[in-house]
Amino acid sequence: MQQNKLGIWLLTALVVGNMVGSGIFMLPRTLAEAANPAGVVLAWLLTGAGVLMTALVFGSLAIRKPELNGGPQIYAKELFPRGSNTSTLSGFMSSWGYWIGNFAGNVAIITTFTSYLSTFFPVLTSKQSLFMIGSLDLKLGNFLTFIVCTLLLWGMHFIILRGIEDAGKLNFVATAAKVLGFFLFIVISLFAFEKSNIGPFTAPRYDETGQAIGLLSQVNNAAVTTLWAFVGIESAIVFASRARKQSDVKRATILGLFIALAIYISISILVMGLLPQEKLIQSEKPLVDAIETILGPSGAYILAGLGLISLLGSTLGWVLLSAEVPYQAAKQGLFMPAFLKENKKGMPKFSLIVSNVLAQIFIFSTISNSMSAAFDFVIYIATLAYLVPYLISSLFQLKLTITGETYELSNKGRVTDGIIAALATIYSIWVIIAGTADLKTFMLGVGLLASGIFFYPQVKRASQEETNTKKLSA
Template structure:
């Protein structure tokens, strides 16, 4: 790849922030309020932020110490076993498969949220009128239009990226800068309208679906997977490490992007709870718009909806780029089908882009029969646990490197520090996995997702692991 098509610190940082501050910032205030009190929500954000911070430090450290292992945290799975062994290839492939499908689902969550915010300008997108009936199935007008909007956004983004990674990155940077400025203004305005009574009682016990009371620690556990969803994408710079101008920028962009996103999440989550009472918040499909409308009226809601559309557009670009890059980089490591190595004249993995977005199109079909919020919750259930295993693997790999001393010759202090960080990151990942799989439905979804990849593993073993990309005209 030419120097001019490499990604610098600020574009990498924009990818991290843009991919994290996507659909979560708009939908999670409602999701979290359904399972936790204000105290539980804030503690979940703080604990998740701390856990993701040590995990981000692991990503940054491995990107510098193992620059040849590009493509995302799932790549490190193969390094836990003997080089070239069946266990190495299988673990690397299965980890990549789960991570890739998780990325697909995450991207569709953003796209469906885009359609939800577009309904602020075009209410027909939520119309319950019946468009057509086939047997027992009735297609609603709003669902059909939402499907068309999501499809158009997905494939428009597809063709934008095919024209070149650097230009797509610049568009993502512009959208990310706009959203950061807009959210800062939201925080400033909301500070003056904050109602303390809306967050009282601050640490009240919650009642789950079975009618059981859930204490503060239980609320934090329930909120842990949802808050982790908000930080999915922190590894974006690591995925694009091979395309970075400087390897050190990967670590810098990861940490800087995380801190920016964490400040936005905690600030906005707290303030939304202060602008809407609990019953209003849990019933809202657009909590940020409803919150700002109480302060600035309908005009304020429209302006925030416009900001949301810009934000989600940038996030869509970043996530489509990320989703297609994962199997492409894995194929270069011999962990995915060689057909995913095909590039166009601009260095974009064209085959991976097409397959990734065709599968994404299948996820978009969930909007035909579900509401926006239902579709969002559905893809979160599928996606979140797909990221936990690669995060856990990265932490264990760092511990392995610390234990063997690989790349730490004459660096005892760094070795001890990285060992402590690796232990903390491993503990955090294990905690969230346990919390997330406590629900049987979530566990079965996660296992089913991973198991589905075995169908194509035989073909991978038979294919030649060619590392030379094939050039195609686009």
């Protein structure tokens, strides 16, 4: 049935919309803090190359294993003998980590939306104290930010319940507005670019103790941050079962990546040339502050408006993605059976409710942190959660090329696929090592992942019941 299905342009819009979300609006500030201009450019190039390898892996697996749809975490179960406890456990834990990354990612986008909304309503950054609870001094701006974030999250919830095609079309309109807005930003910024703002291309960066950080260490620091900008590359894979043609999934993934990469590199360099480094590092909305230096307040309002439209699309796409992941995993017997519940439109109702309730808990971080601090915290945790299924996908593709599975009829492309999978594996391992160098971040990430163990018995029980049913019917 072609109705209520996603074509190549809606799939590409989901990929671009989910990738080019909060990242491009907030990352220029985060990257300026992590590395000098040379480190930032190197981080983008290395991340772009690594993500391209990962995207090619996703595209190949979508064609070679079309029955395994629902996201990269699904491939974890295929690394081990089918039907074994190890297979079910690895599939569940990978799905669990990927799901955490999804609803944490929602919060990063939603807090960015509020940052840009503060252009029109400065009260959202107000430091006026409302009241104190113990050591917590609740500010007016933080309280209003929490309210706006909550309303946005649940507003998207009810839109998605109306059906996948309507949500996809709305996302397409928002993504089109986003790409147009970025194109205008790039053209205008070219005429006002100040090379002196970038400063020495290899200017030193210092750690908390005042020690100079080497260029390679700066690239490592920026690696997790730049990867966040590409999280969402797998969006078309997650919705593969809702695509009109499986071949569209690979095309949408690659096309979306190149559109996003062109936008990222252009805007990152231009923002560094529009704002002095000190001001950029302190900015809560760097793109708006950058355009304001050229066009004044009116330009800031225009860009902030376009930013809000595009972030609405990103929020819609990510809330949809976070509900789809456990729903598809449950279909594969890798998640709690309750997540299979649908509404009349075929949307994963139960999964959507639980995902958004958990996202709501993360939104509480806006009460005690500034919007930029909340963004930095959430993207670090979410990105590390994504890296596990990315690594697993690469290992699975590597396994197929070694065993020859799916290459029985023709060995064409087998060696090339193997090299691509090996490079994607090395990239994922590098970013995991770079991102977990900080012990506090590592322990928090492990804790979130390990929390899934409490729910695994339900998955194991359902998997055993399904296996027994199949044996009896046979």
